[in-house]
Amino acid sequence: MCLSDHFLMRDKIKELFHLDLDENQRKVNYDYLETFIEKNVSSWDNPPNTELIESLLTRELKNFSDFELAFLLVHSGYMPEFYSHDSSQETLYSKLVESLICEWANRIGFTDSFLQTQKSNKEDITIKLGNCVIVCDAKSSRLGRSQSAPNVKDTIKQASYIGWLDQYKINNCRAGIITFPSLMDWKKGSEAYKYFTDKSLPILFLFYEHLSFILLSQNLNHQSIIDFIHDYSTIFPNSTSDKQVYSEGLKKLFPDKLYVELKLFLDLSDLIIREKVLHSINRIKVKALTIRQRIEEDISKSDFGEVRKIAVDAVFKNKYGQILKQLKNIEKFRLP
Numbered sequence: 171m172c173l174s175d176h177f178l179m180r181d182k183i184k185e186l187f188h189l190d191l192d193e194n195q196r197k198v199n200y201d202y203l204e205t206f207i208e209k210n211v212s213s214w215d216n217p218p219n220t221e222l223i224e225s226l227l228t229r230e231l232k233n234f235s236d237f238e239l240a241f242l243l244v245h246s247g248y249m250p251e252f253y254s255h256d257s258s259q260e261t262l263y264s265k266l267v268e269s270l271i272c273e274w275a276n277r278i279g280f281t282d283s284f285l286q287t288q289k290s291n292k293e294d295i296t297i298k299l300g301n302c303v304i305v306c307d308a309k310s311s312r313l314g315r316s317q318s319a320p321n322v323k324d325t326i327k328q329a330s331y332i333g334w335l336d337q338y339k340i341n342n343c344r345a346g347i348i349t350f351p352s353l354m355d356w357k358k359g360s361e362a363y364k365y366f367t368d369k370s371l372p373i374l375f376l377f378y379e380h381l382s383f384i385l386l387s388q389n390l391n392h393q394s395i396i397d398f399i400h401d402y403s404t405i406f407p408n409s410t411s412d413k414q415v416y417s418e419g420l421k422k423l424f425p426d427k428l429y430v431e432l433k434l435f436l437d438l439s440d441l442i443i444r445e446k447v448l449h450s451i452n453r454i455k456v457k458a459l460t461i462r463q464r465i466e467e468d469i470s471k472s473d474f475g476e477v478r479k480i481a482v483d484a485v486f487k488n489k490y491g492q493i494l495k496q497l498k499n500i501e502k503f504r505l506p
Contacts, residue, residue: 182438202246239277245443251314251453294307348373349377352443368409395423
């Protein structure tokens, strides 16, 4: 991204988010949740107190303007690359993204919304106002995941939404929402879109950019979403895996001039997310270089025998590492 692009972004962000953020300030914002976790978890030797940390973040978010929260929403669905898979860090980060969404829901008018604390058989966030309940599954993902888009079975299980909603015994307004990082979307279409266009149970598929735009728009609020849910059977008369059908139907949530404004907003969001991607790439390269330099320093201090052993171990692991993992699994799981 060249210098002129950075200045253009700063001007556009100032115009749409009312925030004057230079390049360094934006990078700090891209790492906001990661930094928040670092500040509030002193050791990973024991599981962190997730509920306490969530409450601390919720309290901090109360001091954010709508514009600050909206900017954070745009890019926070992408978790840090340095977290190990299925680690406590990864789990905690996902929970803090849920806190952002809960704050969003309350601000747009779903004032009875709350985070779920039960670990199983519950939605992530209960988006609620009176007798209207929307169960929300918040998806966050690392940029470096091995697939360009997730498997459908890892994205949506319609039976789960039915089970979640049945616990509330509400019939007049019941639906689901999946919040999703846009870079992980399926490029052409997917069986997942059959669930998003199924009129028997409205399940909205919204990118974090959509949440951000709804929060900032003076013409959109909780009632806009409720009306969209009530019109679902008209908007989507037939279930289909065609992504374009869902995209066209979603325009009903952003009618007339609003859809033009949304397109402009999404164009800027694309630039913001692209800058976050480049920021993540740079952080990985810097960390890799630091680790390599440290290794070189350690080896330079070793005698020839140690260096030779290190080299043999490295080549052996490269050639046979996967087989050794399989051997370990056989010994662990398959021996009588």
